[in-house]
Amino acid sequence: MAHPPVLALRGITKRFGGVQALVDVDLQVRAGEVVALAGDNGAGKSTLVKVISGVSPADRGVIEWEGRLVQIKRPHDAHALGIATVYQDLAMCDNLDVVGNLFLGREIDRVGVLDEVEMERRARDLMRTLSIRIPDVRVPVAALSAGQRQAVAISRSLMGAPKVLLLDEPTAALGVEQTSHLLDLIEEVRDRGMAIILISHNMGDIKAVADRVAVLRLGRNNGLFDVSTVTQEQIISSVTGAADNAVAHRSKGDEEAWP
Amino acid sequence: MSRGGPHRDAGPGSAGPVTTGGGQRTRGWQDSLREYALDVRGSVRDGERGPLLVIAGLIVIWIVFQGLDDKFLSPRNLSNLSVDIVGTGLVAVGIVFVLLIREIDLSVGSVSGLAGAAFAVLNVNHGVPEWLAVIVAVAVGTAVGAFHGVFHAWLGVPAFVVTLAGLLIWNGLTLYLLGASGTINIDEEGLVASLTSHHFGNELAAYAVAALGTGGYFLAARRRRSRHRATGMPYRPGGEIWLRTGLLAVVAFAGAHTLNRFQGLPLALLIFLVVLVVSDYVLRRTRYGRRVYALGGGVEAARRAGIGVERVRIAMFMVSGTLAAVGGLFVASGLTSASPTTARAAGSGMLLINAIAAAVIGGTSLFGGRGSPWSVLLGVVVIQSIASGMGLLGVQDAVQFMITGGVLLAAVAADALSRRAQARRGRP
Numbered sequence A: 001m002a003h004p005p006v007l008a009l010r011g012i013t014k015r016f017g018g019v020q021a022l023v024d025v026d027l028q029v030r031a032g033e034v035v036a037l038a039g040d041n042g043a044g045k046s047t048l049v050k051v052i053s054g055v056s057p058a059d060r061g062v063i064e065w066e067g068r069l070v071q072i073k074r075p076h077d078a079h080a081l082g083i084a085t086v087y088q089d090l091a092m093c094d095n096l097d098v099v100g101n102l103f104l105g106r107e108i109d110r111v112g113v114l115d116e117v118e119m120e121r122r123a124r125d126l127m128r129t130l131s132i133r134i135p136d137v138r139v140p141v142a143a144l145s146a147g148q149r150q151a152v153a154i155s156r157s158l159m160g161a162p163k164v165l166l167l168d169e170p171t172a173a174l175g176v177e178q179t180s181h182l183l184d185l186i187e188e189v190r191d192r193g194m195a196i197i198l199i200s201h202n203m204g205d206i207k208a209v210a211d212r213v214a215v216l217r218l219g220r221n222n223g224l225f226d227v228s229t230v231t232q233e234q235i236i237s238s239v240t241g242a243a244d245n246a247v248a249h250r251s252k253g254d255e256e257a258w259p
Numbered sequence B: 001m002s003r004g005g006p007h008r009d010a011g012p013g014s015a016g017p018v019t020t021g022g023g024q025r026t027r028g029w030q031d032s033l034r035e036y037a038l039d040v041r042g043s044v045r046d047g048e049r050g051p052l053l054v055i056a057g058l059i060v061i062w063i064v065f066q067g068l069d070d071k072f073l074s075p076r077n078l079s080n081l082s083v084d085i086v087g088t089g090l091v092a093v094g095i096v097f098v099l100l101i102r103e104i105d106l107s108v109g110s111v112s113g114l115a116g117a118a119f120a121v122l123n124v125n126h127g128v129p130e131w132l133a134v135i136v137a138v139a140v141g142t143a144v145g146a147f148h149g150v151f152h153a154w155l156g157v158p159a160f161v162v163t164l165a166g167l168l169i170w171n172g173l174t175l176y177l178l179g180a181s182g183t184i185n186i187d188e189e190g191l192v193a194s195l196t197s198h199h200f201g202n203e204l205a206a207y208a209v210a211a212l213g214t215g216g217y218f219l220a221a222r223r224r225r226s227r228h229r230a231t232g233m234p235y236r237p238g239g240e241i242w243l244r245t246g247l248l249a250v251v252a253f254a255g256a257h258t259l260n261r262f263q264g265l266p267l268a269l270l271i272f273l274v275v276l277v278v279s280d281y282v283l284r285r286t287r288y289g290r291r292v293y294a295l296g297g298g299v300e301a302a303r304r305a306g307i308g309v310e311r312v313r314i315a316m317f318m319v320s321g322t323l324a325a326v327g328g329l330f331v332a333s334g335l336t337s338a339s340p341t342t343a344r345a346a347g348s349g350m351l352l353i354n355a356i357a358a359a360v361i362g363g364t365s366l367f368g369g370r371g372s373p374w375s376v377l378l379g380v381v382v383i384q385s386i387a388s389g390m391g392l393l394g395v396q397d398a399v400q401f402m403i404t405g406g407v408l409l410a411a412v413a414a415d416a417l418s419r420r421a422q423a424r425r426g427r428p
Helices: A045-053 A075-081 A098-102 A116-129 A146-157 A176-191 A203-209 A232-240 B029-045 B051-068 B075-100 B108-125 B130-153 B159-179 B191-197 B203-230 B238-260 B267-285 B287-297 B299-304 B309-335 B340-348 B350-361 B374-392 B397-424
Strands: A007-016 A019-029 A034-039 A060-065 A068-070 A083-086 A164-168 A195-199 A212-217 A220-226
Touching: A007 A045, A019 A034, A019 A045, A019 A195, A034 A045, A034 A176, A034 A203, A034 A232, A045 A075, A045 A083, A045 A164, A045 A195, A075 A083, A083 A146, A098 A116, A098 A146, A098 B287, A116 B203, A146 A164, A146 A176, A176 A195, A176 A203, A195 A203, A203 A232, A212 A232, A220 A232, B051 B374, B075 B108, B075 B238, B075 B267, B075 B287, B075 B309, B075 B350, B075 B374, B108 B130, B108 B159, B108 B309, B108 B340, B108 B350, B130 B159, B130 B191, B130 B309, B159 B340, B191 B267, B191 B309, B203 B238, B203 B267, B267 B287, B267 B309, B267 B374, B287 B299, B287 B309, B299 B309, B309 B340, B309 B350, B340 B350, B350 B374, B350 B397, B374 B397
Parallel strands: A019 A220, A034 A195, A034 A212, A083 A164, A164 A195
Antiparallel strands: A007 A019, A007 A060, A060 A068, A212 A220
């Protein structure tokens, strides 16, 4: 914990019409650290992702980047700072091959003519250094398994050399073995000094790869735990609201716990 | 999404083939040829409508028509065929651009009629110089395409409705333009007439084009291969390049020989081939072309990658309008006239249906992101062969309509089926 946080959010509030999606949410992440963001459906995880990635900026609150106050109003602002997001739907072009997807929007070219050989070489290098095993970088991504697609999407997000990586439910569609490979990949990326925010439902994944876990409940912070000392049950009860944590905001006294 | 298919279980860690090392596909050329043959067989069996199936179909069509009328494969008929494909072919290339972004342009037939009429009215009735009238006619096509594109991309009106409205509007405008004068005959010695009437009498011309095409293909493939080898990446076996070049050479020189036995290389065919080469290069080798394919593969992905989706959409309709207008000039050139009768025919959708059928038969998908301009060459030869054969046999229009419509339906059904087969195997 020697480093200052790369990204720190304080008092983030977001409202959609009459719905308070986020209320005074705090979140920090340091370089070389995986922070898991847990919470039930509708807890505000996706809204927070959209705030950080600039898709849907916060109404109120402060965002600090490497200790400096910044504004994230558009996706472009987040990119420029060095925040990369891998959405749950991956946003890939199924008809393009792996190389085409990796370089989409940032193709290597000479006066507009694609340098396919150079792009393919770099794609292979990237796959090799991240130990991603795919049959061929020239197959259309539609031919890849869910795990391979996820891995390609993550490696694409690394192309711009970001400092913070946001992963939205990366293991949701994966089988057991694919999940374990993906977790290896997340650790690999973390060990390169990247700060990772991992949105997940899966306590196993969180315990396996995260350093800290921040719990959201009904749009508010509902606990921040050190993964090495907390039990799965404690996280789950914080997610469901069955337990009140010392740092949890008490919102309303009559708030009922979901079964 | 990958539902099933051979790659389903090949997770990141399973022991599937991994192509990270270089040079593992360098074996004797007999081996590589055998591997290539297996590859081809596999891709045909897997429901990938390779061009091979279409070529097989074309050969059947030619044999049948030759059996019914032995003039069908005469140099004269084949040479005429090579000119007749150009008008429809150019329109179809424009359709390919629009199909690639998963849209459709139903107005191309009307736009081509409008361009022909605009040229004739300007040149013949108003004495505008031919070159200027040609430029204006083509620019009209571009502007009409931009008009469709803006309605579609900015106002969000579905493209098929915009262009369906366009079909009627531009056909109406064509009839209005021709209304006062009726049929306009264009100068038979002029620039536009020579688009389809000019042939390069010198035999060397046709052979030179054949040699240039074959040699260019070979050198490009070799260059690619040696660059891959230099960077230690897998590359196509040399035998495959020789085989492909050999097949191309056989087709190109046989074609050149046939054309030379009639009047030589037609100018129209040369222009068509140049358009194909240029548009294929732009689509497959440039950054801009990559954006077009990306849009067909996933609008959201393209948008997140920073691609200006609206601008690409408008541009594609402009390309389609422009090529429809150019195709229209070739149609007018073939008829050496623009008339209300042909305008009504253009509005009836025959050209439109032929153009869409040509693109889809050649392998361009209606579902976006898959296909290439070259697909048009094969498709339009099939379409025009059927039309030409029926013409030789004196089949009446009513029957021709039904057959052409049936061919389109069959091509689109094959496209949909292959898409389903590929989705099952987890391919786009």
